Amino acid sequence: MAIPQSIPQSYKAFRRSTGNSPTTLESVIEEAPSLKPNDVLIRVHAVSLNYRDGLNGTEEESLLLRGNVDGVLREYAVFDQNVLFHLPKHLSWEEAACITCAGTTAWNAIGMPQAKRTALLQGTGGVSMFGLMICLNAGIRPIITSSWDRKLDLAKAVGGPDSIETINHRTHPKWEEEVHRPTNGRGADVVINNVGPTAIAQSLASLAQRGTVSLVGFLGGYHMDRFPDTVMPLLVKNSTMRGILVGTKIDHQNLCGFLTEKKVNLKPILDDVVFSFEDSQAAFNYLYSGKHIGKVVIKL
Missing domain, CATH: 3.90.180.10 (Medium-chain alcohol dehydrogenases, catalytic domain)
Structure with missing residues (x-):
């Protein structure tokens, strides 16, 4: 510098x-x-x-x-x-x-370098799009949601043929059910929840056994009074819910090492x-x- x-x-x-x-x-x-x-x-x-x-x-x-x-x-x-x-x-x-905040948040939320088979990314904002690039370069199959078909088309064009699943959550209000279709009923191994409490119940419903919900943002508003009862869904699926606030210096360095090793193109x-x-x-x-x-x- x-x-x-x-x-x-x-x-x-x-x-x-x-x-x-x-x-x-x-x-x-x-x-x-x-x-x-x-x-x-x-x-x-x-x-x-x-x-x-x-x-x-x-x-x-x-x-x-x-x-x-x-x-x-x-x-x-x-x-x-x-x-x-x-x-x-x-x-x-x-x-x-874009690396320090959105990138480190996505890296921490996905849980790298642990292997994950499928990741659900809510929305097409910075964290989700960064998560998309991490998934594509780490062998993780991404599913990304949006209410805009144009944004979903742009996101899908980032990967190769059939490498990205997309869900319009306005067309499919029960989007958690749609997550189970491309995963043969398993659900997503990790869910990056950018919406907040209003999407927790559906996030847990879309989750695979032993999966993780990473609570990243509050795009749907804080609405803490609408936080659902999560105890039984977490217990039944033997799953985990984590609060994500960006990450550590080591997370940042590990992400930069990953981007360098894979020569990840971040233009998308x-x-x-x-x-x-x-x-x-x-x-x-x-x-x-x-x-x-x-x-x-x-x-x-």
Whole structure:
């Protein structure tokens, strides 16, 4: 990674507006952070947006993007030297921007390097599309869901003939039954639940014996009062339900090693539209629309 010769005194940033619309961003100029003895300054070439970036949250969540005020588009961030890592050399900056959060989450949720025969991926967002690429390169048969046939067609085109099963959960509201069809009644060995409590019951119903449900996100809302009774389904299937919050440094390093060894092409996880720093508002609007597939990326 390139290290700037001089530390910038200030930078451009996008923060959520304090007005009536929490989806509106405003451009501000802020002082650059001071470095501690064990800190390093890293130049970042691209960032990818996550679902939580669209949430109206705390001060920590409000800082979205940074760029240098001298007109050279870049982001500066302070990291402790003990968490630095090496990215696979065959990937572009746009692809690499998706590894740390979506990639490590998918890797941890699938449970690599343990062998799994079938994985159910809910939706075609960043975690699911990253999971799709992991499955295809690890010999795991993926089943992916969406309410958009166009997105399912794009996802299916990533693999070879008949290598990916797709389910439109709007056309098939009992999608858990559809999971059992391509698996000869077994169900999925691992389910990446991106929806949350509202999909737990169906996730467990779609699961194979000794399978695992990885609870990753809350795209269907938090709705903790709608969390179903999971004790008996877990007991009957001798299965496991895990909460996933990204992963560890070792998870990240193992994923990067896997991507390097397999020379995994991550272009399929990128949406067709890549935004510039100046177009950050448009990037977030696109994220809010839900029309994207995979990751929305801003190139700095």
